[in-house]
Amino acid sequence: MNKLFVSSIILLSFIILTGFNIDNAIVPQPEILSGGPPKDGIPAILKPKIVAPDEAAYLEDSDAVIGVKIGREARAYPLKVLNWHEVVNDTIDGVPIAVTF
Numbered sequence: 001m002n003k004l005f006v007s008s009i010i011l012l013s014f015i016i017l018t019g020f021n022i023d024n025a026i027v028p029q030p031e032i033l034s035g036g037p038p039k040d041g042i043p044a045i046l047k048p049k050i051v052a053p054d055e056a057a058y059l060e061d062s063d064a065v066i067g068v069k070i071g072r073e074a075r076a077y078p079l080k081v082l083n084w085h086e087v088v089n090d091t092i093d094g095v096p097i098a099v100t101f
Helices: 003-018 079-085
Strands: 065-070 073-078 087-092 095-100
Touching (some): 065 079, 065 095, 073 079
Antiparallel strands (some): 065 073
């Protein structure tokens, strides 16, 4: 297929799926390509599986995490997981939270 045609289809799909308006773009519209998943294309973690630190074999000691402590409860949300999901909805010590990355 023609590269311009394919680019136009991708652009049109992006606009339809995201509602993003590029009418005033400085860059010619056929040259604007999607840079990733569509709107709502990255699923949030709604019920995170909580494991003890010694059970998290997929983590290295050097892996970065986002740590949250509320009351006497503490949790670590690994960035290597948040890279794929970006949002975790959780409850710590009865407090609902959203961890975002």
